[in-house]
Structure formats: C-alpha cells, structure tokens
Amino acid sequence: MFQKEQQLIEEKIKAFCSANDIALAELKWQPIPFSGEWGFATSFFQTAANEAKLGKGNKLPAPQKAQEIAEQVKAQIGSVDGISHVEAVKGYLNVYFKTSDYARRVVDEVLNSGVDFGRGVKKSERVMVEYAQPNTHHSFHIGHARNTILGEALARLVEFAGFETIRASYPGDLGLGVITVMWIYDKLYKGQEPEGVHERGQWLAKLYVEATALLEKKDNETPEEIAQREAYDAERREMYRKWDAGDEYVRNLWRVTREWSLEELRDVLHMLDVKMDVWFYESEVDEPSKVIVDELIKKDIATDERPNGGAVIVKIDEKLGLTKEKYRTNVILRRDGTTLYLTKDLALAKVKFEKYHVDRSIYVVDVRQSLHLQQAFAILKLWGFPQAEKCHHLGYGFVSLPEGAMSARRGRVVLFKDVADEAVKRVLLVESEKSADIPAEEREKIAYQIGMGALIYSMLSVDNNKDIVFDINEALSFDGRTGPYIQNAYVRANSILKKSKVEGRKLDLRPSTFNYELTKHEIELIEKISHFPNAVQQAAAEYRPLIMAAYAYDLANAFHSFYHAVNVLQTEDESVKNARLRLIAASKQTIANALRLLDIQAPDVM
RNA sequence: GCCCCCGUAGCUCAAUGGAGAGAGCAACUGCCUUCUAAGCAGGAGGUUCUGGGUUCGAAUCCCGGCGGGGGCGCCA
Numbered sequence: 001m002f003q004k005e006q007q008l009i010e011e012k013i014k015a016f017c018s019a020n021d022i023a024l025a026e027l028k029w030q031p032i033p034f035s036g037e038w039g040f041a042t043s044f045f046q047t048a049a050n051e052a053k054l055g056k057g058n059k060l061p062a063p064q065k066a067q068e069i070a071e072q073v074k075a076q077i078g079s080v081d082g083i084s085h086v087e088a089v090k091g092y093l094n095v096y097f098k099t100s101d102y103a104r105r106v107v108d109e110v111l112n113s114g115v116d117f118g119r120g121v122k123k124s125e126r127v128m129v130e131y132a133q134p135n136t137h138h139s140f141h142i143g144h145a146r147n148t149i150l151g152e153a154l155a156r157l158v159e160f161a162g163f164e165t166i167r168a169s170y171p172g173d174l175g176l177g178v179i180t181v182m183w184i185y186d187k188l189y190k191g192q193e194p195e196g197v198h199e200r201g202q203w204l205a206k207l208y209v210e211a212t213a214l215l216e217k218k219d220n221e222t223p224e225e226i227a228q229r230e231a232y233d234a235e236r237r238e239m240y241r242k243w244d245a246g247d248e249y250v251r252n253l254w255r256v257t258r259e260w261s262l263e264e265l266r267d268v269l270h271m272l273d274v275k276m277d278v279w280f281y282e283s284e285v286d287e288p289s290k291v292i293v294d295e296l297i298k299k300d301i302a303t304d305e306r307p308n309g310g311a312v313i314v315k316i317d318e319k320l321g322l323t324k325e326k327y328r329t330n331v332i333l334r335r336d337g338t339t340l341y342l343t344k345d346l347a348l349a350k351v352k353f354e355k356y357h358v359d360r361s362i363y364v365v366d367v368r369q370s371l372h373l374q375q376a377f378a379i380l381k382l383w384g385f386p387q388a389e390k391c392h393h394l395g396y397g398f399v400s401l402p403e404g405a406m407s408a409r410r411g412r413v414v415l416f417k418d419v420a421d422e423a424v425k426r427v428l429l430v431e432s433e434k435s436a437d438i439p440a441e442e443r444e445k446i447a448y449q450i451g452m453g454a455l456i457y458s459m460l461s462v463d464n465n466k467d468i469v470f471d472i473n474e475a476l477s478f479d480g481r482t483g484p485y486i487q488n489a490y491v492r493a494n495s496i497l498k499k500s501k502v503e504g505r506k507l508d509l510r511p512s513t514f515n516y517e518l519t520k521h522e523i524e525l526i527e528k529i530s531h532f533p534n535a536v537q538q539a540a541a542e543y544r545p546l547i548m549a550a551y552a553y554d555l556a557n558a559f560h561s562f563y564h565a566v567n568v569l570q571t572e573d574e575s576v577k578n579a580r581l582r583l584i585a586a587s588k589q590t591i592a593n594a595l596r597l598l599d600i601q602a603p604d605v606m
Numbered sequence: 607g608c609c610c611c612c613g614u615a616g617c618u619c620a621a622u623g624g625a626g627a628g629a630g631c632a633a634c635u636g637c638c639u640u641c642u643a644a645g646c647a648g649g650a651g652g653u654u655c656u657g658g659g660u661u662c663g664a665a666u667c668c669c670g671g672c673g674g675g676g677g678c679g680c681c682a
Contacts, residue, residue, distance in 0.1 A: 033625065043624060049662045062662030090625055091662090135682080172682070282682095311680045325608065331680040341682050370610065371677055397611085398676090427644095434644070450644085461630095462619065465611060467675070474618075474631085478644050481619090481630040488644050496641045538622080550620065553629080564637095564646045584641095606644070 002102070002530075005082055006040060009095055016076040022069065023050040031527065032094050038523045039083075039096040044069040048091070066091030099523060103514035103583070106530045110586035118533045118593055120162035120540070125390075128166040128352055129155040131364035132269065132276070135172040136261035137181040139205035140268045141413040142470050143399040143406060149459045150396055151364040152274045152599045153545035158362075160597055161540030166356060168278040170348065171265065173258050174286065176236075177208065177408075179243060182253050183236045184211035193260075198417050201264030204257065209411035244338075268416060272452075273599060278356070280348055286339055289347035293333045301382045302332055311335045316378050327371075327378045345376045346383075353387050360390045362543065367395030367465065394543050397467035414470060423451025423476050430478065431606070438605060449601040451476065453483030456600050460549040481553055483600050486591065489556035490602045492563055493588035499569060500581055512579035521562040522583065528558045529590045536597070545598065552594040559587050 010027055017024035025046035032041045048065035051057055060068065070088035077086050084098040110117045131151020134144045152167075159165035172178075184207050194200045214232055221229070242250040269276065293312055296302035302314045311334050316327035332343045352358045363373055373393040380388035400406060406413045427447035431438065438446065458475040462468060478484040518526075532551070539547035568584060571577035595602045 028622085028624090030622080030624085041625090043663095045624070045662055052662075066662075092625065175682075177682085313679060325678095328609090329679060334680045336680085338680090340680065366682095367611070368676060369682075372682085374610095395611090430644070435642080466619080467612085469618095471618095477631080479631080480644095482644085484644055485630095488642080492642065492645085499641060542622090546620085550629090557629090560645060561647090563641075567641065569641045606642085 002040070002097070005080065005095075005097075008080055009077060009083075012077050012080075013073050013093075016073055017047075020072075021056075022047065023054060023056075025050055031531070032096075037094075037096070038099060038102070038527050039094060041092050041094045043092045044073070045091055063091050099518050100514045100516075102530075103518060103522070103526050103579075104511060106526050107514075107579075107582050107586045108511050110529060110589050111582065114589060115593065115596075117589060118536045119160055120533070120537055123162040123164075125163055125359040126166065126357060127158050127163045127360040127362065128168055128278075128356060128358040129158065129362045129364065130168045130170055130280075131155075132265075132274065133170040133172060133365070134265060135175075135177055136258050136265075137178045137204045138208060138261070138408050139202045139413070140265060140416045141406060141408075142416055142419060145272075145416040145419075145455075146396060146399050146459050146468065147364055147366070148269070148272055148274060149456050149599060150394070150464060150545060152272065153460055153548070153597065154362065154364065154394065154543060156597045156599060157536065157540045157545060157548060158543075161536050163360070163540070166277045166358065167275070168280060168352075169265075169269075169276045170280045170282070171262065172282045173261075174243075174283045176240065178254070178258075179236060179240045180211045180215070181208045182243075182250070182257055183232075183239050184208075184214070185257060186239070186253060187235070197263050197267050200260045202415065202417070204261060205408065205413075206411065208408060212409045271417075271420060272456075273601070280351070282344055285344045285347040285351070288350075289339045289343040290333070290337075292347050292350065293339075293343060296332065296379075296383065299383070301379065306335060309335065314375075314379055314382075316375055316382070319382050320378060327375050330372075330375050332379075342372060342376055342379075345373075346379060349376065349380055349385070349391070353385055359387060360392070361387060362392050362394055364394045364396070366398055368398065369393075370395050392543065394464060396464040399468045399470050401470055414472070419455060419472060419475070420448075420452065422472065423455055424448050426476055427451045427454075427478070435606060442605075446603045446606055449603045450478070450484050450487060450606055453487050453595075453600045454478055455483075456598065457483030457486070457549060460545045460598055461553070463546050464544065483598075484606070485560075486552050486556040486595060487600070487602055487606060489559040489563075490588060490591045490595065491604065491606045493559065493584050493591065494604050496568055496584050497581065497588065512582050513575065514579045516573070516576045516579070519562075519566055521558070521565045522580075525555075525558040525562045525583065525587060528555045529586055532590050532594065535594075539597075548594060548597050552591070552598060555587075555591060555594060559591065562587075 006029055013027065014024060027042050029040045029042050032039050044066040045062055047069055048062045051065060052062065067088060067090060070091055070093045073093055074086050074088040082098050082101050084096045086096070087094040129151055132144070132148045134140055155165055155167050181204050189207065194203045215229060215236065217229070218225070239250055243254060293302065296314065297304050297312065301319060302312050304312050306312065311331045313329055313331050315329045317325055317329070320327070330342055331340060332346070333339060349361065352361055365373060370393060377388050377391045380391065401412070401414060424444065424447045427450045428443065431443055431447055454476050461481065535548055535551040539545060566580065568577065568580045571580055592602050
C-alpha cells in the first residue's frame with residue numbers, strides 16, 4: 001500500500017550510492033519484523049559484500065560494513081513526507097511510518113473499497129482451474145473434499161488477484177468402475193432407488209463394494225466359485241462392450257445412474273458454495289481423443305505399434321531430444337483401440353485452449369498423478385501448443401485415515417456428507433450452552449457455517465504437498481488456530497459495531513484522524529490489515545491458499561489481542577472512540593474478505 | 607534401477623537466502639460483575655535427521671548419507 005514512500009526512499013539510496021561510487025545491490029524490502037513496530041526495512045549486506053569483492057574501501061567484515069553503509073544512507077535520507085524516522089540497526093535500514101497518517105490512510109482505503117479491498121489490478125491472462133473430478137457411481141469422500149476446497153480457494157484467490165477465471169469440473173463418468181456398479185444394479189437391484197439425493201448417491205458406492213466382493217479373486221476358491229466369479233466378470237465385460245457399442249438399454253441405464261451421482265455432486269458443491277462455470281465429462285472427450293491419436297501419428301509425435309501387435313505410444317524423451325530419461329514413454333491408445341486417461345486429458349486440453357482460450361491452465365489433482373500430467377504437458381508442447389508452458393499441476397498429498405488409506409472398493413471411506421452432518425451436530429452442542437439467545441431457526445445455519453469453517457480451514461492450513469491423516473476431532477476442532485477462531489474475530493467486531501449503534505451513536509463515516517497515541521495493538525492490527533493486498537498477490541502467484549489461511553489467522557489474532565487490550569465502547573474521548581470504531585469496521589471488512597477467499601462464511605453472531 | 611515429495615518443540619504444522627526459527631494442540635500459571643472466555647496474557651519446551659559445500663549470511667540453495675511416503679507403457 002505504500003509503494004510511493006518506498007520508491008522515494010529507494011531513489012534517495014540510489015542517488016547516494018551512485019554519488020559515492022558504492023556498488024549497491026538490488027533493494028529488497030520487507031516489513032520490520034518486530035511486533036508493534038511499523039514500517040519497512042532493507043539490508044545492506046549484499047552491498048557490503050559487493051564492495052569487499054571489488055576491494056574497495058576499508059576491510060571491515062560484511063556485517064559491520066553493512067551497518068556503516070546503513071548509517072551513511074540514513075544520514076543522507078533526511079526527512080521524507082509521512083515517515084517519522086529512520087534507523088540504522090545491525091546492517092538494516094528501518095523506515096518507520098508516521099502512525100497517525102498511515103492509520104488513517106489504511107482504514108480509509110479499506111472502508112472506501114469495501115468488499116473490493118485487496119483486489120488486484122486486472123490482468124490480461126485467462127486462467128482455468130480444474131478441480132472437483134470425482135468419479136460418478138461412487139460417493140464424495142473427504143479426499144475429494146480436500147481437492148474441491150483447495151481448487152475453490154485457489155480459484156477465488158486467482159480471480160481476486162485480477163485474473164479472469166474459469167472454474168471447471170471434470171467428473172469421471174466412464175470406465176470399468178462405472179460399469180461395475182451398473183452391472184450389479186442391473187443384476188440384483190433393478191428398479192430400486194433410495195429416497196434422497198445423498199442416500200441414493202451413497203447407495204451406488206455401497207453397490208460398488210458389493211460388486212467388487214463378488215468379482216474379486218479369493219483364496220481357496222472352489223471350482224464352482226471360480227466359475228461363478230468368471231461368469232460374473234463375463235457379464236460385466238459384455239456390458240462394457242455394449243456400452244461402448246452404444247447399446248440403447250445399457251446407455252440408458254448409464255444415463256440414469258450417472259445422473260444420480262451428478263445430482264449428489266451438484267449438491268455437495270452447493271454445500272461448499274462452489275459454482276462451476278464449465279462441466280467437462282470424460283465420456284465427452286472419449287471420441288474426440290481418438291481423432292487426436294491419428295493426428296499425433298501423422299505428425300510423427302506418436303508411434304503406431306499396432307501393426308506389430310502393440311499400442312500407440314509417444315516416446316516423449318526421444319521426441320524432445322532428451323538423453324536422460326525424464327518423461328519416459330507412455331501409451332496413448334490401447335492395442336484394442338480404446339483410449340486412456342492420458343488420451344482424454346490431451347483432448348480436454350485442446351478444448352480448453354481452443355474453445356475457452358485459456359492462457360493458464362491449473363490442474364488440481366492428487367500428487368501421485370504428477371508424472372502423468374507432466375507427460376501430458378510435454379506432449380502438448382510437442383504438439384505445438386504454447387500454452388503448454390503455462391499448464392500447472394497443483395498436486396496435493398492424499399488424505400488417509402488413521403487406520404490406513406481410504407478404499408472405495410472396500411467401502412473404507414469417510415464421506416464428506418457425514419463429516420458435514422457431524423460438524424453441525426457438534427457446533428449446535430457448543431452453541432446451545434454458549435449462545436442460548438440465538439433463535440433456533442438461525443442456529444442451524446450458523447452451526448453449518450462454523451462447522452464448515454472448521455473443516456475447510458483445517459484443509460487449507462496445511463501446505464498442499466503434505467499428506468493429511470484425517471482425524472475428525474482435529475478437523476472439527478474449534479479452539480486455537482482454526483476457522484471458528486477467525487470467524488469469532490469477525491463476530492466480535494460486528495458485535496461492537498452493532499452495540500455502538502444501539503447506544504445511539506451512528507457510525508461516523510467521515511475519515512478519522514488517529515492523532516492520538518496508538519497502542520501497539522492498534523499499530524499491529526493496522527499493519528496486518530495493510531498487508532492484505534500483498535497476501536492476495538503472493539497466494540495467487542504461488543498458487544498457495546495456505547498463504548491466505550496463515551494471513552487470516554494472523555489478522556484475527558491481532559484483532560483478538562486488540563479487543564482485549566482496548567475497550568472501545570468505553571473510550572472516553574469521542575474522536576478517539578470514533579477512530580477506533582472505524583478501525584474495527586476496517587478489521588471486520590478485511591477479515592470478511594480474507595475468509596471469503598478461503599471459501600469460509602462469516603456469520604454475524606456465534 | 608530411475609524420478610518426485612517429505613524429515614523443524616512431546617504431537618500437528620508455519621517460516622520471499624536475512625534481525626530472538628514461529629503458531630496451535632497437550633501440560634503449567636494467571637484473567638469472565640467488563641464491547642461474546644469459540645478469547646487474552648505469561649512461563650516452559652529446538653544440535654531445524656546427518657556429513658560436507660556455496661554465501662557476508664542457510665531450516666531454506668548444491669552434493670553425499672540415513673529414515674519415511676509416492677510414482678515409473680496399454681489403471682485413473
């Protein structure tokens with residue numbers, strides 16, 4: 001927020017150094033890292049090292065030399081508008097703001113910008129974020145939830161940072177897993193259909209477990225059992241063949257059951273406040289991807305080994321001219337002419353580039369698929385798409401359970417819906433004792449916001465490359481570094497503002513002066529608020545929602561401390577009280593903006 | 607065999623190559639007649655796995671080792 005002052009000082013430093021023939025290194029600025037101190041800082045260690053290398057000046061060790069330069073620079077800077085004083089400490093130059101001016105500037109900017117405070121300037125590139133790619137005929141578990149939460153937070157961040165953003169979902173609606181569910185449904189449960197969108201979706205997942213048990217090879221099978229199992233498998237294969245051939249009965253069965261899953265998915269996304277712009281389906285890119293294979297063969301990117309009884313492959317390293325193995329070789333068409341995951345991803349990328357004119361394509365996908373995506377990007381490059389350079393795989397560690405990996409085949413999963421229901425139940429329990437005055441009809445809604453806040457924050461406050469062992473007690477914890485902690489700061493700010501009006505004092509919208517001695521808690525809070533726009537840009541540039549999650553906690557933390565140290569409503573001096581109320585309004589706004597980017601809702605009371 | 611990720615307080619995790627390596631949880635000490643205690647304040651807790659190297663400066667970058675996880679042609 002204070003580039004102007006920074007730039008002015010920078011110019012003075014540069015002028016001084018060139019006048020005195022000092023080999024100034026690039027100036028990198030950072031906030032002064034001590035609490036309650038407000039300003040920005042840079043160091044002269046690199047410059048001192050440069051000087052030493054050139055054999056110039058005295059032969060002081062670098063830290064002392066840096067301090068010497070800092071002192072000289074300090075003497076040269078003199079007074080700058082809005083800067084209270086400058087210090088040279090341990091090789092650093094610390095520039096301190098004049099608190100009253102800056103407090104007013106920060107608070108005014110937040111209140112004038114409102115929901116747009118922190119929004120970046122419009123960028124020219126269009127970004128697509130692909131996430132929420134569960135398979136149909138299964139149910140949405142906590143691992144899918146991590147994917148979706150991560151993708152949504154990223155989309156919100158990138159969008160707020162200034163990029164035109166397209167959200168895309170890509171459900172896997174074909175393949176053997178899908179056919180397996182259809183097979184057992186058709187064989188044993190035809191005509192049945194549980195009530196309720198989630199119940200029906202989850203039922204399909206149960207059928208999958210049952211089918212897998214029937215089809216799986218077991219130890220010590222009798223000849224009869226083997227024959228039975230093989231007969232089942234033949235039925236399933238036959239169904240797959242019919243699906244592929246476009247058989248009307250099988251296709252219809254597929255459409256109906258697929259829709260059950262999609263209905264559940266849409267409801268889950270609604271629960272997570274996710275609004276997709278584009279829906280891609282695996283089944284829709286299946287045929288187009290076959291055409292692509294021919295094109296790649298013609299362009300001599302792919303090698304057709306079918307005449308020799310093989311598949312169609314791409315020798316990626318060889319085609320890229322790499323001598324050491326990196327992308328290796330992969331198959332893009334089976335020998336029987338059917339497509340693979342990689343084939344379909346190529347077709348999908350083509351659609352993204354050509355139909356949606358995407359400049360930057362982000363894939364939020366499990367880290368285990370890293371090689372496959374790198375292979376896809378490499379083939380896109382060979383194919384001649386310049387956007388291939390800006391394809392980015394945002395991998396994330398997988399979510400497992402304390403008892404081991406989740407397994408859809410064995411039905412050992414934690415369903416998102418179950419966790420969400422449990423979250424509401426737990427919050428309601430806390431609420432009934434802590435906030436008995438909240439009307440019952442509002443309670444459930446607030447409980448949902450808080451419960452989801454806890455769950456979402458627990459997913460976002462861990463860096464994406466780390467695996468998570470899902471522990472529901474940790475995920476739904478409301479104490480300490482959690483979503484509810486941040487929501488509570490928002491609620492407290494809201495409560496004070498409400499009360500200030502109840503007591504008959506309209507919130508003064510005129511800018512306040514802050515020309516009193518601010519407590520260190522106020523200074524720290526204002527400084528945190530002023531960093532919000534930077535946090536947005538950093539999180540978006542690094543594709544890391546964690547940056548925003550950490551920021552939101554720090555901001556809430558600064559607010560809670562201020563809340564306890566300073567009683568605003570009992571402030572005697574009216575102008576000081578008014579300034580503080582404006583600071584609270586600015587805090588509330590910034591917390592709200594940060595929570596929104598994290599896909600967490602901010603309740604007015606809790 | 608090759609490639610990727612990780613190793614930081616008892617536990618779970620942070621830390622654009624920069625100033626006391628920080629939070630939360632657990633345990634300990636205080637604080638509700640006060641704007642909501644889902645909170646605040648305080649103390650304790652560290653050879654940043656290990657050995658080298660680069661650098662004025664390394665948890666961070668490079669090389670080796672140890673330990674854990676993942677991936678490597680017709681699954682997704």
